[in-house]
Amino acid sequence: MFTISDRMRAKRVARLVRAGFERRTTYKKISVEHYIVDEEKTAWICFPGFMTVTLDSTDPWGPHNILPKQGQVFLINGPLSIAGFTPLESIEAMEHLTEIVDNIVSGLAGFAINVFCFSAGTYPGFYFANRVHAAKFIAIAPGPRMGQGIYTNPFTKFLKDRCIEADFPDWKSYDSVISVYNQENNLTNIPNGKSLLIFGSRCDYVIKNYGTREIVDLCRKAGKNPTFRNYLFFDHSTLAMWLGFKNKIGLDPYRLRPRREWFRTFLRGNAGSKRRLADSAGP
Numbered sequence: 001m002f003t004i005s006d007r008m009r010a011k012r013v014a015r016l017v018r019a020g021f022e023r024r025t026t027y028k029k030i031s032v033e034h035y036i037v038d039e040e041k042t043a044w045i046c047f048p049g050f051m052t053v054t055l056d057s058t059d060p061w062g063p064h065n066i067l068p069k070q071g072q073v074f075l076i077n078g079p080l081s082i083a084g085f086t087p088l089e090s091i092e093a094m095e096h097l098t099e100i101v102d103n104i105v106s107g108l109a110g111f112a113i114n115v116f117c118f119s120a121g122t123y124p125g126f127y128f129a130n131r132v133h134a135a136k137f138i139a140i141a142p143g144p145r146m147g148q149g150i151y152t153n154p155f156t157k158f159l160k161d162r163c164i165e166a167d168f169p170d171w172k173s174y175d176s177v178i179s180v181y182n183q184e185n186n187l188t189n190i191p192n193g194k195s196l197l198i199f200g201s202r203c204d205y206v207i208k209n210y211g212t213r214e215i216v217d218l219c220r221k222a223g224k225n226p227t228f229r230n231y232l233f234f235d236h237s238t239l240a241m242w243l244g245f246k247n248k249i250g251l252d253p254y255r256l257r258p259r260r261e262w263f264r265t266f267l268r269g270n271a272g273s274k275r276r277l278a279d280s281a282g283p
Contacts, residue, residue: 005237006206010155013050017159020080028093030078032100042071042135043111045101045128049121051240052077065244068116068138070256074104082123083150085162087177090146094124094181101128117142118240119207120149122183130186137190138254140199140243141236143211144184144218147174153206183215187222196226197254199243206236227255 020027033055046053046067053063053075067073076097084090105113112135117125122142129137143149150156150163151171168174179185190196196219200212212230219226234242246253 003203003235003238005241006235009237010206013155014158016050016080017083017156021085021158021162024081028079028081028096030076030096030100032104033075033077034072035075036072037069038071040071041111042114043104043108044068044071044073044114044116045104045132046073046075047115047117047121047125047128048075048077049082049117049119049123050080051118051121061248063240063244065248066118066140066240067247068114068254068256069247071111072108076100076124083120083146083156083159085159086166087147087163087168087174090178091181094127094178097124097128098131101132105132112136114138119236120146123149123181126183126186126190127181129191130189133189134191136195136197136256138197138199139215141201141204141207141212141239142183142198142215143207144215145171145175145182145211146178147171147182148211149207150174152208155206184218187219187224190219190224192224192226194227194255196224198226198228199231199239200228201231201234201236201239203231203233204236204239 035055044067048066051063053067055064055075067075079093079096081089081093084093113132114136115125115129115132115134116138118140122139123146125137125139126142128134148171151160151174163174175182198212198216198219200209202209204212209230216226216228231239231242243253
């Protein structure tokens with residue numbers, strides 16, 4: 001059963017998908033924002049998926065609070081075409097993202113490179129965490145395969161129907177084309193143990209929780225032993241809201257700081273981030 005918050009989110013995603021089908025340039029658009037939290041030699045490459053986070057300094061309680069607050073943050077919104085109307089469109093999106101991420105990483109010599117991702121963003125998230133040998137990796141509501149997510153999610157029925165019309169009758173035929181990018185095939189070089197955090201919720205019917213548990217099991221079989229927190233009562237949207245709230249008030253849900261430092265930071269309160277640079281890249 002879908003909650004009110006997830007139904008509202010679903011309507012937004014459905015509008016984005018329909019608009020993207022009519023205007024492919026919009027569907028393929030990528031924007032990159034770069035800001036500095038502190039002077040730590042750490043960089044976070046963030047993929048929020050269809051959440052489309054913006055760094056709105058006028059909204060202190062906005063969705064940007066879900067992002068890690070450490071070092072330098074590179075927020076990559078889009079392209080929505082990672083969930084392509086054909087798998088070839090998805091591959092094109094990933095190739096474009098590869099150019100952008102490689103360019104970012106090339107300028108970060110001496111930095112620990114970390115990856116953060118949410119929902120559909122876990123598709124590029126796992127791929128790039130594996131590609132760059134991420135030091136720390138946070139995945140919220142991941143699934144094991146993009147195609148399976150498209151075909152089993154009722155909110156993406158319009159997208160699924162277009163894929164079927166393009167002669168990809170089921171998710172297996174879709175995923176067979178993009179398999180090299182799928183989450184399940186990008187586990188070799190991701191981090192281990194406390195440096196691999198995965199969050200899910202049993203009441204998430206957008207990214208089915210059985211899919212999240214499957215990718216956790218695959219990580220364990222690959223010897224990664226992830227730190228997995230599977231909440232009982234949050235839906236897809238409120239899971240993100242809860243983590244963002246904890247991050248906002250300084251409870252450090254991603255365990256980025258030692259316990260003593262975290263406690264001092266919590267007592268002082270969050271001073272906020274210093275945004276220093278913003279740029280964008282088109283398709």
